[in-house]
Amino acid sequence: MxxxxxxxxxxxxxxxxxxxxxxxxxxxxxxxxxxxxxxxxxxxxxxxxxxxxxxxxxxxxxxxxxxxxxxxxxxxxxxxxxxxxxxKIYSYPEYIYEQSRDKIRVVIGGSHGKTTITSMILHVLNFYNRDFDYLVGAQLAGFETMVKVTHEAPVMIIEGDEYLSSPIDRRPKFHLYKANVAVISGIAWDHINVFPTYADYTAQFDKFIDTIEKEGTLIYCEADADLTEIVSHSSAHITKIGYGIPAHEVEKGITYLLPKRTELKVFGDHNLMNLNAAKLVCKELEISEEQFNAAISSFTGAAKRLEVISADDSTNVYKDFAHSPSKLKATIDAVKTQFTDRKLVACIELHTFSSLNKDFLKEYAGAMDKADDAIVFIDIKSFEQKRMEPFSEDDVQQAFSNPNLKFFNDAAKLKAYLLSLNYQNTNLLMMSSGNYAGFDLPELASELPR
CATH class of the missing domain: 3.40.50.720 (NAD(P)-binding Rossmann-like Domain)
Known part of the structure; x- marks a missing residue:
């Protein structure tokens, strides 16, 4: 070929x-x-x-x-x-389908958690030396590439993005995979340049359900009211399985699954729900709950998903891919819940088209309320590159409904502010799908005053 x-x-x-x-x-x-x-x-x-x-x-x-x-x-x-x-011209999701026509296709969709759920499934399958192909949206430890396609593998695990397939194919990618087993982790409005209203956006998930192969399975987060309503009204001939947060407890900064107190290396309600979704997928692939728990205990997380940059008895520094309002709130909640005795300095870089849109910015209202020190950074060049009107500090404070929030559009000033704080008994959470105008986060972490 x-x-x-x-x-x-x-x-x-x-x-x-x-x-x-x-x-x-x-x-x-x-x-x-x-x-x-x-x-x-x-x-x-x-x-x-x-x-x-x-x-x-x-x-x-x-x-x-x-x-x-x-x-x-x-x-x-x-x-x-x-x-x-x-x-013949294909978009890459079309070609992924062509490569997996004769396989069991597991497609993980949703506005958040896709990469983590996919990564958890791959980790468990790899733990038991299963033969599988995959497409995942992040570089994972133990996997050389983010895509694998072979002749032999009987199953393919696919992270299903809802963004457009190609310049000449305006269908969302996850509509093209025709899942045998599908996951929807939740719905939170995004990609407003393509889906200008929330109704436009949610309709894509309704259509995704209709693409699931007849007699297939949909695994969905029943804690999401809008998603649950969409699922309940679907007439697709599929099995529908809801999931929520599994029984667990947190002790001295470590999360344990109950009842057998399986120690986890990840934390937060959103990660626990991701774990439950992955567990249900693995059950469909004939991996028992006991086997799943034994494997998932060694899962350390996907790259840039609450990834630990440094940690000691007083201060942990994390970087996270969070950029949308729902991801931002969930990530902050996770760190505050896991470390109830520590303060949290949380910084979000806004640089996607949606987040730099003034009409969409109000969707962030209350998203950083649990942070003890909330910071928003926007590289001024992002506005220039996207030809959009810059925000003022007042614009950002009003949109986030947080008058104490601090705003920076200069990376040097942001770094100076972060280094001016005392991090004794304090965690730092840096969130972005960009790179903070070239910040070296490990270097920053090493310089933080304790």
Missing amino acids: RIHFIAIGGSAMHNLAIALHKKGYQITGSDDVIFEPAKSRLDKYGLLPTEMGWDENRITKDLDAIILGMHARIDNPELLKAQELGV
């Missing part, structure tokens, strides 16, 4: 290119710019384009398929040439 990737440098795209290369396919690709770690990973397998930029001469009739990344524009010269020649 000869396959060409247009926009090969994307997170999922370069991982899929490597996975297909390992499967024995002949892979080529192009992009206008490729950043790390994609650049080094592609180079390792001889897949890094020799020149950056687009060239229609790369597209020939003897290609078996084009895989089109979301980064490409609809007027991309390579795309136009492929359309002219009649070469």
